[in-house]
Amino acid sequence: MKEHLRLAVFLLPLVAQTGAVAGEITPVDQAALNAGVAADPDATFLTAFDAGDELTEFSFTAREGVGANVGEGRRFSRIPRADLDDPGEWAMHVPTRETGPNATSCIACHIVPAANGAGDVALNAILDPRHTGDPALFLERNTPHLFALGIPQNLAEEMSSELLAIREAARARACADGGRETARLVAKGVEFGSIVAVQTEASPCKVHFDTSLVEGVDDDLIIRPFGWKGERATIRDFTRNAAHNELGLQPVELVGAADGDFDGVTHELTVGDITALVVYMAGLERPVNVLELAELGLAELPETDRAAYLAGAARFNAIGCGSCHVPEMVLEDTNFSEPSDTFGYFDVVFPDGSDPKARGLDAATAVSFDLAADQPNNRIEVDGRTVALGALTRDDSGRAIARWYTDFRRHDMGAELADPDDPQGLGAAVFMTRSLAGVGSTGPWLHDGRATSLEAAILAHGGAAAAARAAYAALDAVAREEIVAYLEGQIIVTLDEEDD
Ligand code: HEC
Numbered sequence: 001m002k003e004h005l006r007l008a009v010f011l012l013p014l015v016a017q018t019g020a021v022a023g024e025i026t027p028v029d030q031a032a033l034n035a036g037v038a039a040d041p042d043a044t045f046l047t048a049f050d051a052g053d054e055l056t057e058f059s060f061t062a063r064e065g066v067g068a069n070v071g072e073g074r075r076f077s078r079i080p081r082a083d084l085d086d087p088g089e090w091a092m093h094v095p096t097r098e099t100g101p102n103a104t105s106c107i108a109c110h111i112v113p114a115a116n117g118a119g120d121v122a123l124n125a126i127l128d129p130r131h132t133g134d135p136a137l138f139l140e141r142n143t144p145h146l147f148a149l150g151i152p153q154n155l156a157e158e159m160s161s162e163l164l165a166i167r168e169a170a171r172a173r174a175c176a177d178g179g180r181e182t183a184r185l186v187a188k189g190v191e192f193g194s195i196v197a198v199q200t201e202a203s204p205c206k207v208h209f210d211t212s213l214v215e216g217v218d219d220d221l222i223i224r225p226f227g228w229k230g231e232r233a234t235i236r237d238f239t240r241n242a243a244h245n246e247l248g249l250q251p252v253e254l255v256g257a258a259d260g261d262f263d264g265v266t267h268e269l270t271v272g273d274i275t276a277l278v279v280y281m282a283g284l285e286r287p288v289n290v291l292e293l294a295e296l297g298l299a300e301l302p303e304t305d306r307a308a309y310l311a312g313a314a315r316f317n318a319i320g321c322g323s324c325h326v327p328e329m330v331l332e333d334t335n336f337s338e339p340s341d342t343f344g345y346f347d348v349v350f351p352d353g354s355d356p357k358a359r360g361l362d363a364a365t366a367v368s369f370d371l372a373a374d375q376p377n378n379r380i381e382v383d384g385r386t387v388a389l390g391a392l393t394r395d396d397s398g399r400a401i402a403r404w405y406t407d408f409r410r411h412d413m414g415a416e417l418a419d420p421d422d423p424q425g426l427g428a429a430v431f432m433t434r435s436l437a438g439v440g441s442t443g444p445w446l447h448d449g450r451a452t453s454l455e456a457a458i459l460a461h462g463g464a465a466a467a468a469r470a471a472y473a474a475l476d477a478v479a480r481e482e483i484v485a486y487l488e489g490q491i492i493v494t495l496d497e498e499d500d
């Protein structure tokens with residue numbers, strides 16, 4: 001059964017894995033993007049997308065400021081070096097360095113099964129955010145894929161907006177009744193505990209929110225879909241920190257004109273560079289499944305495999321996997337914009353203290369595209385019509401369906417999966433439900449890459465997922481294989497681009 005699924009994938013014309021690209025790179029000018037948006041928004045989306053493509057593949061050199069002054073004459077470091085704390089060295093970088101720098105391109109790590117993908121354990125990031133210098137406390141993070149990140153950001157934006165609306169309604173009721181109002185926090189069917197609004201002053205009405213019963217999300221009710229622990233709200237916020245931490249390229253919006261990594265180079269990435277990277281990752285093709293490929297005639301799926309996949313899908317939900325890895329959500333607004341204008345999902349100030357608008361980053365001139373139509377990659381001809389395989393599909397009532405397999409909620413996963421340290425105070429064993437979109441293509445699995453098979457990843461679940469794990473373990477071998485077949489059927493496919 002497994003062999004058939006693999007075979008089906010190999011029938012597709014996969015793009016050969018390409019290494020990082022050398023040469024020259026031109027910084028992206030945010031002002032030029034803004035002018036482009038005014039003149040021709042669709043073309044500007046493509047311009048930004050292509051520039052982001054180049055930026056993720058480009059192998060940066062010392063000339064552009066890749067790497068940092070680690071100390072001891074070194075530019076890169078696989079392991080955190082809190083011991084190097086003389087002026088300008090690893091431990092003295094601004095902002096505080098958590099890891100690296102340990103690569104010259106994004107796709108040095110994001111490469112499984114293809115560029116923009118996940119990473120092997122050799123590419124794990126090793127972090128020491130508290131600068132303990134103690135390897136026993138270092139955190140390890142496996143590299144996740146970067147495909148279609150506009151989908152999780154937009155879903156998170158809509159869910160947070162729902163939660164904030166519930167909070168505001170509780171505020172209004174507490175003001176009207178003069179008392180305490182408890183509201184259940186539910187967004188897209190996912191429960192986040194409850195919040196209590198307590199009136200503290202009558203006129204003008206003032207309300208205190210008791211957040212002690214809020215679950216799985218920060219007290220501010222902003223869902224942060226990026227990072228294994230669910231730490232960052234936007235692709236942009238994650239990206240500028242990745243550029244600094246992994247590559248030693250310090251974006252101006254992070255450090256201004258300073259040389260915070262003491263490598264003699266300033267202005268290492270422009271505001272426009274970060275915009276292009278965000279637009280690229282947001283607009284990459286989404287992961288697909290073997291069933292839809294078969295329906296389009298792009299893969300052979302023998303009837304037994306098809307039956308196994310469908311049986312696995314049903315079992316996945318029946319034993320409780322789907323309560324966290326929610327198989328489908330409706331995305332109301334398929335327009336992705338960088339920057340967004342959703343509360344909590346744009347920079348009010350940049351980390352360097354500057355005003356984003358003063359640097360040209362403004363929702364009024366956002367680069368935007370439609371997640372259900374505009375993805376440039378994986379556009380194919382099927383029976384004489386163009387299918388945008390990378391885009392979200394719509395159901396019979398025209399609603400865009402996102403198959404991201406997460407509830408965007410943090411869960412306590414039990415002692416076995418816990419980190420050795422808890423620098424952010426989120427709970428050492430707490431992780432956000434990892435999306436299973438593309439999970440059949442991205443091994444090894446789990447936050448530190450410890451699982452070398454999908455079954456091992458499932459059996460490592462504990463804590464809030466202990467019951468689902470036990471239900472899985474109690475199934476017979478055939479039923480377990482069906483669930484694994486269903487997961488193996490969630491794949492990343494990058495098709496040949498006609499115009500390359
Ligand atoms: C040294 C390997 C490495 C390099 C180089 C690297 N990354 Fe990553 N990336 C990771 C790891 C590991 C994570 C998970 C980090 C975590 O959750 O704490 C990650 C996560 C991400 C995420 C969040 C994805 C998600 O779904 O949570 C984004 C976005 C990202 N990287 C973008 C980039 C960009 C853009 C670059 C180049 C500027 C880059 N990365 C370079 C290893 C790397």
Ligand code: HEC
Pocket residue numbers: 228316319320321322323324325411413417431432433434435436439442444445446447448454457458461464465468469472483487
């Ligand atoms: C309580 C919520 C919850 C339930 C229930 C749950 N999971 Fe998970 N799942 C998670 C979290 C959180 C992670 C990330 C854990 C980590 O990396 O340490 C995860 C990770 C995974 C991964 C690895 C993903 C990757 O990219 O590395 C797989 C595969 C997976 N789950 C499958 C399942 C299956 C199958 C079931 C049902 C038997 C299930 N999960 C039930 C929360 C849950």
